[in-house]
Amino acid sequence: MPRPALTFEEIISLLDVYYDAEFTFIKSEDATELIVKQPRSTQDFILNLCKRIAATNEELAFQFTLNSIRALESMDQHMVEAWAMTATDNYDRKGLTPAMSVIRDLDNYVHTAHINACGAVLDEEISVLLPFVQGLSGRKLKIAEAEDNLAYTDTETIFLPAITALLEESKDNFLIYKATVAFLWAQIQFGTFRLPFHEVLDCKDPELQLKKITALETVRLEAYIKRELPGLYRDMQILKQKTADNNTQTHHDNWQKVIDKLSAENADIDDTLHCLSLIDDTQFPVSCCYQGVLKLDQVADVMQKRIEKEKAYFRITLSEMAKESMKKNSDTPDEEPEVDSDTTFAVRNNDSNENEQQTNPGIIELELEGELIAIPDHVKQLMTSIVVDFGEIPPEHLHAAGPGEYDLKKYEEDILNPNDVWQGTYHEEGAELYNEWNFKRQHYHKNWCVLRELETEPKYDDFVTDTLEKHKGLLKSLRRTFEILRGEDKLLKKQVHGDDIDIDALVEAYGDVKSGMEMTDRLFTKMHKEERNVAVMFMVDMSGSTKGWINEAERESLILLSEVIQILGDRFAIYGFSGVTRTRCELYKIKSFEEEYNDEIKGRISNIQPKDYTRMGVFIRHMTRIFNDIEASTKLLITLSDGKPDDYDTYRGEYGVEDTRQALYEAHRDGIHSYCITIDEEARDYLPHMYGAANYSVISDVAQLPLKVSDIYRRLTT
Numbered sequence: 001m002p003r004p005a006l007t008f009e010e011i012i013s014l015l016d017v018y019y020d021a022e023f024t025f026i027k028s029e030d031a032t033e034l035i036v037k038q039p040r041s042t043q044d045f046i047l048n049l050c051k052r053i054a055a056t057n058e059e060l061a062f063q064f065t066l067n068s069i070r071a072l073e074s075m076d077q078h079m080v081e082a083w084a085m086t087a088t089d090n091y092d093r094k095g096l097t098p099a100m101s102v103i104r105d106l107d108n109y110v111h112t113a114h115i116n117a118c119g120a121v122l123d124e125e126i127s128v129l130l131p132f133v134q135g136l137s138g139r140k141l142k143i144a145e146a147e148d149n150l151a152y153t154d155t156e157t158i159f160l161p162a163i164t165a166l167l168e169e170s171k172d173n174f175l176i177y178k179a180t181v182a183f184l185w186a187q188i189q190f191g192t193f194r195l196p197f198h199e200v201l202d203c204k205d206p207e208l209q210l211k212k213i214t215a216l217e218t219v220r221l222e223a224y225i226k227r228e229l230p231g232l233y234r235d236m237q238i239l240k241q242k243t244a245d246n247n248t249q250t251h252h253d254n255w256q257k258v259i260d261k262l263s264a265e266n267a268d269i270d271d272t273l274h275c276l277s278l279i280d281d282t283q284f285p286v287s288c289c290y291q292g293v294l295k296l297d298q299v300a301d302v303m304q305k306r307i308e309k310e311k312a313y314f315r316i317t318l319s320e321m322a323k324e325s326m327k328k329n330s331d332t333p334d335e336e337p338e339v340d341s342d343t344t345f346a347v348r349n350n351d352s353n354e355n356e357q358q359t360n361p362g363i364i365e366l367e368l369e370g371e372l373i374a375i376p377d378h379v380k381q382l383m384t385s386i387v388v389d390f391g392e393i394p395p396e397h398l399h400a401a402g403p404g405e406y407d408l409k410k411y412e413e414d415i416l417n418p419n420d421v422w423q424g425t426y427h428e429e430g431a432e433l434y435n436e437w438n439f440k441r442q443h444y445h446k447n448w449c450v451l452r453e454l455e456t457e458p459k460y461d462d463f464v465t466d467t468l469e470k471h472k473g474l475l476k477s478l479r480r481t482f483e484i485l486r487g488e489d490k491l492l493k494k495q496v497h498g499d500d501i502d503i504d505a506l507v508e509a510y511g512d513v514k515s516g517m518e519m520t521d522r523l524f525t526k527m528h529k530e531e532r533n534v535a536v537m538f539m540v541d542m543s544g545s546t547k548g549w550i551n552e553a554e555r556e557s558l559i560l561l562s563e564v565i566q567i568l569g570d571r572f573a574i575y576g577f578s579g580v581t582r583t584r585c586e587l588y589k590i591k592s593f594e595e596e597y598n599d600e601i602k603g604r605i606s607n608i609q610p611k612d613y614t615r616m617g618v619f620i621r622h623m624t625r626i627f628n629d630i631e632a633s634t635k636l637l638i639t640l641s642d643g644k645p646d647d648y649d650t651y652r653g654e655y656g657v658e659d660t661r662q663a664l665y666e667a668h669r670d671g672i673h674s675y676c677i678t679i680d681e682e683a684r685d686y687l688p689h690m691y692g693a694a695n696y697s698v699i700s701d702v703a704q705l706p707l708k709v710s711d712i713y714r715r716l717t718t
Contacts, residue, residue: 458603
């Protein structure tokens with residue numbers, strides 16, 4: 001039996017609380033009159049959403065309730081909720097006025113709702129598109145949302161529209177994103193911007209000339225994509241058919257000649273220039289859905305700055321490489337050799353074809369006075385970018401810089417203001433954006449936290465030696481325990497192949513033969529050890545409250561654990577975390593999974609220092625992302641902390657606990673087991689809610705932390 005509808009008085013009493021009417025002076029009567037006429041299920045839906053929105057802003061919640069009935073007449077409840085959350089997301093990013101415009105401009109939202117339903121949204125696809133473009137050869141590129149909703153590149157960033165909805169299915173619209181990324185990458189990688197546009201467009205109709213160039217370059221670049229990414233090329237041809245982009249304005253013999261010439265494996269920008277004279281105004285195809293546009297002014301500005309900067313860095317690097325070479329070949333290696341601009345390097349290409357030399361600087365070698373010079377990885381990356389711009393290393397780049405020739409401060413990037421991370425390119429250098437859960441809103445703040453992964457410098461002091469001496473008895477015991485934990489070889493009997501003869505099996509086989517049965521071939525024994533496949537990440541609280549004995553105990557624990565984990569052969573990583581507000585979440589890399597445990601790692605552990613606050617959710621989400629690239633049957637995230645989640649802003653109390661709980665749920669969903677070790681005596685009040693009843697330990701004596709951590713690790717991994 002349906003519940004009775006809420007009365008006018010009941011609704012207004014609820015709305016007064018949601019609107020905080022005593023302080024905001026919002027009048028609830030108008031909204032109440034709309035809601036009271038609805039059935040109870042609709043009343044509950046509107047009031048629940050109103051409460052969630054009011055957790056962000058009371059005035060926004062008021063405007064929502066005034067428009068809620070009209071919204072429900074135009075959309076289903078799922079779309080109404082999406083509309084309301086779009087408004088709160090706008091409030092997060094842009095403020096109250098843009099959020100209000102979403103609520104008040106309901107008709108426009110309804111009109112575009114079908115686009116949002118079937119379209120591909122850049123915010124949602126960026127996590128796939130960014131690794132895709134960075135996996136392509138050449139210069140490392142970034143992806144950003146285009147303010148004018150056009151796709152283009154400035155040669156360092158690929159700009160894409162916020163939503164792509166040309167086709168009816170979202171997977172096809174995502175494919176348009178992917179094809180656009182590949183095509184714009186090809187423009188950069190294969191020399192479109194080496195074309196002298198200022199000369200070519202100096203004609204009567206530069207707009208038509210640019211259309212011709214774009215059409216010719218599409219043929220040439222698609223041929224490269226066909227060779228480099230054949231699967232994606234096939235998808236691009238299907239997209240052309242679905243969007244009717246494969247029509248040419250006329251079919252002409254000259255156009256086929258153009259296709260043949262520009263599809264050749266060694267076709268370059270000079271061939272495009274040559275083909276301009278072979279076609280007229282009616283002999284080229286219309287633009288296709290993934291071509292984007294050419295913004296030549298932006299390209300020129302970005303290229304000019306980059307070329308000047310990279311030339312300076314490259315010539316200074318050549319000077320340093322020349323000094324190293326001269327020292328190595330000198331009879332007096334302690335003397336500093338002099339290097340000036342007369343010191344010239346030569347480029348040696350191997351036997352690869354000319355086209356590959358122009359697009360793959362990895363095959364280019366440098367020599368000085370006839371001797372090959374080893375090229376560090378960072379120099380190879382610099383050479384890659386130079387070759388992408390010029391097709392070669394220009395001769396003027398190959399002179400080592402003389403003393404004082406360049407002032408590198410001129411080229412240093414401005415230090416990023418954390419609040420600027422949302423401006424311009426989507427992922428600023430060194431920063432990643434993560435969602436954060438707002439339990440009152442029951443919705444994520446999108447791209448809310450700015451996380452930067454920072455290097456930890458090693459500190460070579462006596463801490464490690466003192467720790468090993470201080471705990472030598474415990475370390476000896478732990479090593480003995482972990483040796484046992486590693487497991488003994490198990491003797492497998494009746495094997496086809498093995499290390500020794502299985503006497504029992506041989507006796508049985510002999511009896512079988514004597515009785516007329518066929519003799520078995522399983523006559524051997526062999527030793528077998530079950531391999532552990534464990535990956536463990538230690539997330540270490542570096543908040544200011546760990547200063548003193550807690551910080552020392554954390555570092556001692558990590559040293560002892562690292563020593564004994566070597567026995568087991570488990571893969572492990574160590575990261576410290578701290579920060580101030582959502583704009584400065586700092587993760588300190590102590591040891592990654594790929595790094596060996598050595599003196600440098602010991603030095604980094606020694607240099608773990610207390611910092612600021614404890615905003616845990618964003619770091620757990622980042623750890624989860626790292627874990628997703630690791631293949632292991634057991635994935636364990638162990639947090640060492642001295643207290644509950646807390647930060648300088650609103651991230652404290654229930655808000656911080658609920659976001660951390662949601663992040664742990666996300667980690668669990670991805671197959672990661674999380675465990676917390678804390679010295680906070682009050683932790684029993686909140687850790688069961690965050691981690692579960694059996695996934696935490698409270699240690700009352702800080703001095704016992706090294707022993708307890710090792711014991712807990714042993715229990716968790718067996």
